[in-house]
Amino acid sequence: MATAENPKYKVIGTRPIRHDGADKVTGRARYGADIQLSGMLYGAMLRSPHAHANIKSIDTSKAEALPGVRAVATSADLPEQGDRVVELGEGAANMRHLTANVLARGKVLYRGHSIAAVAADNIHIAEEAIKLIEVEYELLPPVMDVVGAMAENAPVLNDDIRTESVGSAPPAKDSKPTNVAKHFLFEKGDVAAGFAEADIIVEREFDTAMVHQGYIEPHNATVLWNTDGKLTVWISTQGSFTVRQQTAELLKIPISNVKVIPTEIGGGFGGKISVYLPPVAAVLSKKTGRPVKLVMSRTNVFEATGPTPGSHMKVKLGATKDGKLVAGEAWIAFEAGAYTGSPIGPACMCVFACYDLPHGRVEGFDVCVNKPRTNAYRAPGSTHVAFATETLVNEICEKIDVDPAEFRINNAAKEGVRRVDGPVYARVGMVETVEAIKNSEHYKTALEGKYRGRGIASGFWFNCGLKSAASATVNPDGTVSLLEGSTDIGGSRTGIAMQLAEALGITAEEVIPAVGDTDSVGYCDVTGGSRVTFATGIAAIEAAKDIQRQLVDRAAMIWEVDSSHVSYSDGGVHGPDGKQLSFKEMAAKLHGTGGAVIGRGTSSEATQGGAFGTHCVDVEVDVDLGKVQILRYTAAQDAGTAIHPSYVEGQMQGGAVQGIGWALNEEYWYDEQGEMRNSTYLDYRIPTCYDVPMIDTIIVEVPDPQHPYGVRGVGEVPICPPPAAIANAIYDAVGVRMHDLPMSPPKLLAEILKK
Amino acid sequence: MHAFDYQSPSTVAEAIELMAKHNGSARPLAGGTDLIDQMRVGRLAPDVLIDVKKLDELNVLSADAAGLHVGAAVPCYRIYGDETVNSQYTALADSCHIIGGIQIQSRASIGGNLCNSGPAADSTPSMIALGGVCVIAGPSGSREIAVESFCTGPGKNVLEPGELLVEVRFPARPANSGSHYRRMIPRNEMDIAVVGVGASVTLDDSGQNFVSARIGLGAIAATPLFAEAAGESLAGQPVNDESLEKAAAAAREIASPITDMRGTREYRIHVTGVLVKRVLQAAIVRARGEQIDYCRGH
């Protein structure tokens, strides 16, 4: 791997043991549900058994009368929000929808929608009490299908939603409400002219089912509303600052009244950004004067958090017979769930993002259906569209008899290429990831055997920068305590510590990283968008530079020279006449030279250049059962510079495995009444270790010029290629093209039998 | 979770007396791997749990002239660890090997698997194929019933209030016999059968003809089924594709599955035939004294 031969760095590219390792492997790490406070009450929530209904009345009197019950809350206990739209650090949110999602207001829009909550002396009493709450419903027909929900006569979920066309004037307030919340349109070149140049055109329709992030740790929140009006929230989250802001806005109190203490987090993948429980626990705490803990069950997590949408897509690609892509067109409808907010925007931007496409037209729709409000999931929207585009690319390659790797290299997005939605790429590594696959042992080894096949596919994700902050204190023994605000879901505290260590010329072990609460550290945006190693890394490097400057001043004082004659390099300060002191020696002198040295750093300007990945998979199909075995899997990805290669590999492997689950078995399986029938891990089938081989990884390093060490985020793009790569491999194995996710045994067998 | 009492009787008589006393609101507790989960999610709310793990009769695992006795509370790991089961009642070992993982197998019993009466229970088709007979004790004495007649619907069986399953008894195995159980699951482990098939065959001395065969089917109807006609169609027939195909067709004939999140009706019917053939082939190999080559779960 490149970094191993790269003498430029001492710490970057090495694989130190993670700072949180011992706690995690011994079970000492504290996750959200581990919080125990004196006097704590336990909460339970009443959730809708119906997918779509008006709430005619709620009677909580019997629950309140049950001994051991301390408080009951409904949406009447949360302030009215009106039509406010607020920037919440995870994008703007319609507060009316957000509060109605936390506790239903007059209407339930999906099964599992929360209606009321109880705080009691123990969880058993709380659970008994919610059964005593009487709700009278007026049932409405559920709208479960994205295309059906767009129909003129479809039942409408929200009476305040009218189609917003991005880039056009807002819809008239008196127009008819609809389920189509947003409409996107991006165009580049002249599509009709482009297709006219094509020798081959393929057009297919694709469907994908709603899927969940499948993190192991359920959502949780413990809240104490103190008598001084200050709230403390203990929660596992991807963003303590957005929890602070969402909670404050939902309760209409100042953000400075809310302190969020993030615990360790057992997975998020985009699903632990939105707030569900903290405002409810807060209201119950206010009513009782005691801390209240709420923890979801697995079924609650499936039914009432933020999965990624199901979709319907029509995609068309045209190429010349010598293998040049000339035009592409996409029509994409995403299930927003109960309220607007699916990742349809990013999906439209990603659909042709891997290619240099001269003419393109992309149209997208965000459509409300009676399913949970969707949320981010690893490269939100990109996996759906990669499934479509990357299958079509292979179909074209087959028809014009061109090697699919070759075709991807010849048409790859690269520096200077403009995406259909406008932006022009800086230096990116699409070509390099395809070349890495093409040159891999895997791709070069012929696959033999009946009903076996190979497929490749590529994927793109933007990666973002946003705002981060860090501070670092030098300890007298030469170590550094690093405090940063990005909650650590993938080993980021070590990755950030390594960048600080590199900048100061000390070892990773000499940095003691910690994730601070919202009162102890500067503002950090969410851990998402593959941004933390990049942006919080930059903040840590800035903090290191701040320390360097202060040590230079201290050394100048000690040596009685002007600071301009002192510099910091190679892990220490250097002055005139060969004077030098190592970082450790300087640290030992701090007490006598003015006390603590605290470095601080922020990042807000830097943006990332985008990440690409290409995967290769071999499968074997049992043609009598329609079951697919993954035989071999290789993922190549541009990591810019791999700070901690093991974590980069871990992200690539984890993303690939989630993509494999999405490809083969994962889906929200609804009955006609709109009830999800597989809301447990028995029937919602994420892959187990028996279902995937070792995922081989190839880290490609095309440094991102926007980061001092060239980091590119790596967390998201590896989930994009797997469904298409597997679909392509299935075709290679048995000659059947799958256009519908998941490619589960019944669906695949039906296609095989049709042949 | 609903509050409950725990009782731990030391004799079958005492257990039956307790069951009768709490008439309907007590439930036997074997490994608890179904029961505790069902209580936790609120599907069952018994007032009393009667632990049957300490009853000697329910812990028997022995072979005699009458055949094999498997106590209702014997956990899976003991069953697949038993020499006789492994060599002669192999389908039962196959089933016990795939019920859950190691932790579950250390607790879960075939008595619990049968009494939970799930259509997809993995040991029931094997017990049907091996001709198992349920020995039931109750307030009015003991009775016996064939395994295939035990379940009456999803989660329902012939046990009357106060009755307890004591053991399942299997007839002695004739020479040239072999058996196998296999299921279709979308994953390779930790899953529930979309279709499960257990089969036992007895061949003649040449190993080329069927003397008899019994086939049990899971997850394709409201209860596990005995595919009697499919098995009978093989008696006296040569071992070849044609006879297997016929048996598969007869098994498909009686399948009446539903469409649900685990598979469509059409899929289950198709797979019933596929698995019947595969399972018979494996049972044949074993009847000939050879080893089968299969990857559990695949």
Ligand SMILES: Cc1cc2nc3c(=O)[nH]c(=O)nc-3n(C[C@H](O)[C@H](O)[C@H](O)COP(=O)(O)OP(=O)(O)OC[C@H]3O[C@@H](n4cnc5c(N)ncnc54)[C@H](O)[C@@H]3O)c2cc1C
């Ligand atoms: C993680 C996990 C994985 C699993 N995987 C599988 C699998 O792959 N295949 C499969 O088939 N099952 C599986 N199960 C279900 C379960 O483990 C089996 O059904 C098991 O055999 C039940 O046995 P038990 O001893 O635990 O029964 P228990 O839970 O103790 O009892 C089950 C039911 O039978 C009743 N009962 C028990 N003993 C008697 C008796 N002697 N007389 C009368 N009634 C009685 C109980 O009252 C209860 O209603 C799994 C369960 C879990 C939790």
